[in-house]
Each structure stands twice: as C-alpha cells, then as structure tokens.
Amino acid sequence: MTATLLTGIGELVTCDPHAGDGSPLGIVREAAVVIEDGRIAWVGAGAHAPAADERIDAEGRSVVPGFVDSHTHLVFAGERSAEFAARMVGEPYTGGGIMTTVAATRAASTEFLRANALRLLREMASSGTTTVEIKSGYGLNVSDERRLLQVARESSTETTFLGAHVVPAEYAHDRAEYVALVAGEMLDACAPLARWVDVFCDRGAFDEDETRTVLSAGVAAGLGARLHGNQLEHGPGIQLAVEFAAASVDHCNFVSDEDVVALAGSTTVATLLPGADFSTPAPYADARRLLDAGATVALATNCNPGSSYVTSIPFCIALAVREMHMTPAEALRAATAGGARALRREDVGQIAVGCSADLVLLDAPSFVHLAYRPAAPIVSAVWQAGERVGG
Numbered sequence: 458m459t460a461t462l463l464t465g466i467g468e469l470v471t472c473d474p475h476a477g478d479g480s481p482l483g484i485v486r487e488a489a490v491v492i493e494d495g496r497i498a499w500v501g502a503g504a505h506a507p508a509a510d511e512r513i514d515a516e517g518r519s520v521v522p523g524f525v526d527s528h529t530h531l532v533f534a535g536e537r538s539a540e541f542a543a544r545m546v547g548e549p550y551t552g553g554g555i556m557t558t559v560a561a562t563r564a565a566s567t568e569f570l571r572a573n574a575l576r577l578l579r580e581m582a583s584s585g586t587t588t589v590e591i592k593s594g595y596g597l598n599v600s601d602e603r604r605l606l607q608v609a610r611e612s613s614t615e616t617t618f619l620g621a622h623v624v625p626a627e628y629a630h631d632r633a634e635y636v637a638l639v640a641g642e643m644l645d646a647c648a649p650l651a652r653w654v655d656v657f658c659d660r661g662a663f664d665e666d667e668t669r670t671v672l673s674a675g676v677a678a679g680l681g682a683r684l685h686g687n688q689l690e691h692g693p694g695i696q697l698a699v700e701f702a703a704a705s706v707d708h709c710n711f712v713s714d715e716d717v718v719a720l721a722g723s724t725t726v727a728t729l730l731p732g733a734d735f736s737t738p739a740p741y742a743d744a745r746r747l748l749d750a751g752a753t754v755a756l757a758t759n760c761n762p763g764s765s766y767v768t769s770i771p772f773c774i775a776l777a778v779r780e781m782h783m784t785p786a787e788a789l790r791a792a793t794a795g796g797a798r799a800l801r802r803e804d805v806g807q808i809a810v811g812c813s814a815d816l817v818l819l820d821a822p823s824f825v826h827l828a829y830r831p832a833a834p835i836v837s838a839v840w841q842a843g844e845r846v847g848g
C-alpha cells in the first residue's frame with residue numbers, strides 16, 4: 458500500500474464544514490492531504506503532515522474535491538447540432554428531438570455506445586469530474602433500455618432507469634400501455650442494473666398520474682426516486698419529488714412559492730442544469746431564491762445531445778455564478794457536496810478522512826478562478842479514488 462502526500466496546497470477546499478476555517482467550504486490554508494488505498498487518509502496543515510512514500514508539490518495552488526455530476530444522459534448515438542442552431546434563432550425546445558436520438562441509439566451497436574460514453578467520460582474527467590450519474594432513456598423499449606443500462610453500469614454505480622423519458626411514437630395511440638410497460642416488464646428487466654428510477658414529468662412527457670405510477674413501481678422494486686421536473690412549465694414535479702422523498706428534482710426552471718417551501722423543508726435536492734438553460738435556451742433557474750429559502754442546490758451538466766451537450770462542470774459553475782446569482786463558493790459546493798447529496802453519497806464531494814480520494818488540482822491560487830477564468834484550462838490534475846485520471 459503506497460501513501461502519497463499532496464503538499465504545498467495554498468488553498469485546500471475540503472467542502473467539509475467541520476474542517477479548516479469553519480465556512481461551508483471548509484478551507485485549509487498551506488495544507489496537505491495523504492492518499493492511501495484510494496481513500497483520503499489524512500488532511501491538515503502541511504507543517505504537520507506525516508511522512509509518505511511519494512510526495513507531490515502543489516506549489517501553492519488550489520485543490521478542490523472532484524466534481525460530482527449527478528445528472529447525465531451519456532449513453533446515446535448521434536448529435537443534434539441543427540436543432541441547437543435552430544433554437545438559437547428562436548425555435549423552442551420541446552423535448553421532441555428526444556425521439557431523433559432514440560432512433561440513432563436503437564440503431565447503434567453496443568460497441569459504439571460504449572465508446573461514445575467513454576469518450577464523454579474522458580472529457581468529464583479532464584475537466585475535474587470524478588463521480589457521474591448516468592441515465593438510460595434513449596432506448597424506450599425493454600431490450601434497448603436494458604442495453605443502455607448495461608453500458609452505463611460498466612462506468613458507474615450511479616445508474617438511473619429513465620424508461621419514462623417520453624412516450625415513443627409506436628405507443629402514441631396508447632400512452633397507458635406504454636406506462637404499464639415501463640412500470641412492469643421494462644422495470645423488471647432494468648431494475649437489477651439501476652440504483653435510481655427517474656421520470657420526465659413535464660409538458661409533452663409524463664403527467665402527474667403517469668409519474669406516480671412509474672415512481673411507485675420503481676420504489677417498490679427497490680430503486681431510489683429522482684425526477685425531471687418544472688423544466689418547460691410549472692407543473693407537479695417538485696411536489697411529487699418531495700412527496701416521494703426523491704433524492705433530487707432536476708431542472709426547476711418554473712418554481713412556485715409553495716415549491717420553494719416544500720423543497721426547503723425536505724431532503725430533496727434541487728439540481729440545477731445551467732448547461733440546459735444555456736443551450737435550449739431557457740430562463741436560468743433561480744438558484745438565489747432556492748438557496749435563500751434554505752433548499753439544498755446541486756449543479757450538474759445534464760450532458761445529452763439535445764438540451765445540453767456539455768461535459769464541463771467548470772463551465773456550469775461559471776454560468777451559475779454569472780446567470781444564477783450564486784456566489785463562487787455556493788457554486789463550487791453545489792457541484793461537489795451538493796451533487797453528493799443529490800446521489801445520497803457521503804464518500805464523495807468532500808475531502809475528508811475516509812472519503813474517496815477524488816481531488817482536482819487547479820492551476821490557480823483560488824477556486825474562484827473556476828468562474829473568473831471561464832474556458833481557461835485551469836484543471837491541472839485530477840485523481841479519482843487515488844488514481845490520476847485527468848488534467
């Protein structure tokens with residue numbers, strides 16, 4: 458077992474509020490970290506660091522936790538740049554393009570889907586992401602939904618069954634039959650490969666009763682609940698997520714005062730997706746209102762070929778600071794500890810003893826540079842479970 462000492466850290470952002478300066482970011486100055494057996498073995502002042510087998514000098518730079526991207530749709534084929542270009546000159550985003558990706562995905566080989574997902578995961582790792590949730594949702598029949606989850610499972614334990622993404626064209630004549638398929642045979646085939654069940658509860662996707670049917674069946678099958686809600690219009694998504702004690706409700710662009718109160722009094726995280734708001738385009742979710750009310754907020758990329766072909770959490774942090782009125786500290790916490798909460802994980806999203814050794818060395822003296830220097834390649838090195846994976 459080799460112990461590695463990462464020392465000379467000018468600013469260590471632990472995201473452990475019990476550490477360092479006592480702020481929500483738990484900042485330790487002139488710090489060091491020991492990594493052993495894939496875990497954080499020691500955190501503290503560099504002057505008191507124990508001996509180790511290897512030593513890496515951060516040369517005064519900032520180290521932050523690996524980013525936790527709690528909402529992606531990485532297993533797909535094809536791309537929809539023409540749809541994006543049309544939206545930029547006024548076409549609305551309706552979710553209708555999802556079926557374009559379903560057709561391409563069904564036609565693709567498993568080898569292609571795997572290679573494409575790995576390509577995107579490499580992009581994510583190089584920009585500092587070390588934990589990724591991956592949804593199905595571009596198969597929409599029993600065999601393809603299962604195939605997508607098999608591919609997702611090869612790269613992540615955070616896999617989500619999203620058979621209820623939209624109703625595919627072949628069931629347009631009988632929505633009830635499709636909902637019964639999703640909540641029955643499709644769920645039976647997919648549940649062993651998933652940790653979570655998700656429903657796109659919105660205009661043009663699934664209504665309140667349909668969402669209840671799928672979530673209830675998923676929870677009964679042992680899956681944790683999460684939801685896409687309130688992306689395209691105000692609807693029942695947030696209230697349903699709270700009622701089902703979902704780990705997260707994602708998008709949250711159209712939110713009522715009652716929704717804010719419900720979220721603030723719940724364990725459900727509001728996961729905001731600034732890449733989708735940028736790319737659809739949509740009014741940015743009101744992070745300030747949610748945070749001021751006491752809700753827990755996460756930031757994720759929502760990487761998919763339609764609404765958000767974005768792999769970079771630093772880009773999302775910059776957007777959240779500029780467009781959602783989050784402070785840089787709130788945005789970083791939302792992309793680390795917030796994402797971990799959205800996945801009900803305590804071993805990631807923070808740099809604390811016993812946690813997975815997921816760390817990002819920034820080529821900058823402060824984490825604020827994540828928003829201050831958008832698009833600059835400041836991710837210098839990335840460790841996932843103690844292994845160097847990017848930067």
Ligand code: NIG
Pocket residue numbers: 530552554555558657685688733759761762763764765
């Ligand atoms: O989270 N809104 C639903 N699902 C995805 C979009 C998928 C697509 O357009 O292909 C999302 O934005």
